[in-house]
Amino acid sequence: MAYDPEQPVFEQEIQMLTKPILTIDEKPKSVFETLYYALQLTLVDFSPFIWATAFVAMAGLPESITPSMISYCFIGVFVATMIQTTLGNRLPVVQLPSVPIFMNMASIAKTYPFGLTTAWGAAFASGIIEGLIGTSRILTVLRKFMPPVVVGSVVATIGFVITRISLSWIFAKTEPLYLTLGIVSFLFALFLRFKLRGLISRGFVLISILVVGVLGGTVLGIFDWGSVARAPWISLPKLFPFKGYDGASSPFIFSFSAILLVLTGYACSIFESIGDYAAICTAAAEPYKVKHMNRGIAAEGFSCALCSLFGGLPVTSASQNAGIIASTGVASRIVTQTAAFIFLLYGLSPKLTTILAAIPKSVVGGAFIISAGLILLSGINTVMSDVKDNFGNMIVAGVTLGISVMMPYYLSLDRSAWLGTLRPFTKLYLTSNVFLAVTIGIVCNLLINYVFYNKNN
Numbered sequence: 001m002a003y004d005p006e007q008p009v010f011e012q013e014i015q016m017l018t019k020p021i022l023t024i025d026e027k028p029k030s031v032f033e034t035l036y037y038a039l040q041l042t043l044v045d046f047s048p049f050i051w052a053t054a055f056v057a058m059a060g061l062p063e064s065i066t067p068s069m070i071s072y073c074f075i076g077v078f079v080a081t082m083i084q085t086t087l088g089n090r091l092p093v094v095q096l097p098s099v100p101i102f103m104n105m106a107s108i109a110k111t112y113p114f115g116l117t118t119a120w121g122a123a124f125a126s127g128i129i130e131g132l133i134g135t136s137r138i139l140t141v142l143r144k145f146m147p148p149v150v151v152g153s154v155v156a157t158i159g160f161v162i163t164r165i166s167l168s169w170i171f172a173k174t175e176p177l178y179l180t181l182g183i184v185s186f187l188f189a190l191f192l193r194f195k196l197r198g199l200i201s202r203g204f205v206l207i208s209i210l211v212v213g214v215l216g217g218t219v220l221g222i223f224d225w226g227s228v229a230r231a232p233w234i235s236l237p238k239l240f241p242f243k244g245y246d247g248a249s250s251p252f253i254f255s256f257s258a259i260l261l262v263l264t265g266y267a268c269s270i271f272e273s274i275g276d277y278a279a280i281c282t283a284a285a286e287p288y289k290v291k292h293m294n295r296g297i298a299a300e301g302f303s304c305a306l307c308s309l310f311g312g313l314p315v316t317s318a319s320q321n322a323g324i325i326a327s328t329g330v331a332s333r334i335v336t337q338t339a340a341f342i343f344l345l346y347g348l349s350p351k352l353t354t355i356l357a358a359i360p361k362s363v364v365g366g367a368f369i370i371s372a373g374l375i376l377l378s379g380i381n382t383v384m385s386d387v388k389d390n391f392g393n394m395i396v397a398g399v400t401l402g403i404s405v406m407m408p409y410y411l412s413l414d415r416s417a418w419l420g421t422l423r424p425f426t427k428l429y430l431t432s433n434v435f436l437a438v439t440i441g442i443v444c445n446l447l448i449n450y451v452f453y454n455k456n457n
Helices: 031-043 047-058 063-086 099-111 115-135 138-145 148-170 176-195 198-202 204-220 225-230 256-283 290-309 319-328 333-348 350-358 361-387 391-414 424-430 433-451
Strands: 095-097 315-317
Touching: 031 198, 031 204, 031 319, 031 333, 047 063, 047 095, 047 099, 047 350, 063 095, 063 290, 063 315, 063 333, 063 350, 095 099, 099 115, 099 256, 115 138, 115 256, 115 290, 138 256, 138 290, 138 433, 148 176, 148 256, 148 319, 148 361, 148 391, 148 433, 176 198, 176 204, 176 361, 198 204, 204 319, 204 361, 225 350, 256 290, 256 315, 256 319, 256 361, 256 433, 290 315, 319 361, 333 350, 361 391, 391 424, 391 433, 424 433
Parallel strands: none
Antiparallel strands: 095 315
16 A cells, blocks of 8 residues: 555544644734743743753763753754654644653763763664654554554553653652642642633643742742852853763764664654654644654654754653643644744753743642643543443553553552663663553554454454
8 A cells, every 4th residue: 555644543533622722733813922822831841951950960970061961952852843843743742852762871871981972872873763764654554553442542641641740740849838839830720721711711831830930939939049140141052062071082982782772762752752643633633644653753863863963862752742732722833833942042041941940840730730631531532432332442441551550650669679670671661651551552452353353242
């Protein structure tokens, strides 16, 4: 069969519980409205700050590198998001640092000779490989194995993941004051979303964060304006910023074993992105087509290679992006691209980045957990529509959701010592909710509805 980029990934589309007020190709009515929605998007996608800091610590690098690392990551987010929304699948996808990839890079940076240079060499080579996988169209075959019950389970799993992210922000600090701010932020967000209308209702996340986080934090004395005042206004990037840092004379060192290790992270990222694209299409009321998979993964891979040239961590699609689209109804691509330029400003201005970092995370989590719930329920809604009078699909959904949601939690909590003895790829697989959901869903569907299928039962 000839390749058809417009072919739907699955026969039955996932129905979102709410309809977007701005579809992907529509634009907000004014520049102010565009900036308003874009700024809101950046406030729930601030992981470059968190993951850049984590990478420096995990790689055993001096803390003095952290500000530069944060800047490089924000610039990488800008580059990758613009490539994805213009040349890639053209969905409103924000590309953020990938945890599975940078964790392996940190391990390489800490243990290999010329570790930092080797880590970025592996990221560059692996990014090219991911880009080639996308352009090869090999991912098209996956559509045959992803009926609505599987994709709905994946989307629901993403909802659980986003909920966990929100809760991790709420409990980032367990002092009563921060937990109270998280609750106040949640209640204030509900009030704005359901009691008010128009821009205020659609911007409930942004307004909650600004009022409770910035204004409330300032009044309570927990918003650190001192660090904001000390941060410089401008910091310009440079090519190969880590060249010579670990004594290596070349910008990249290519090690076969290091590339294989980083590729395991990329494999996880690919499956997570395929699930994220489904969730974003659902929230945006856009049919999920095979071109979204192929072009999306191609753009993501080549973007990762490009990010490595100026020290940015490799990127992947942001699951929380689907949540903010679902809760606000704003799926406009132009809003996502405007958000990309705001990320660029964060990368070029440490002062703006410091303001972002000073917002109490519990406030962000409290406002964002509403968005997580919408994605979770949209996935469950799709699963329920495909399990009526079909016992096999009930098993597919139950096993997929049960294992993908609970296994990473159980292993990290009760079997962390055993988990540490596993090979990197196995460890990544067993602790990645979305990777588990995609693979287990596909395998269970094949076994139950094809291999063990009995038309009399």
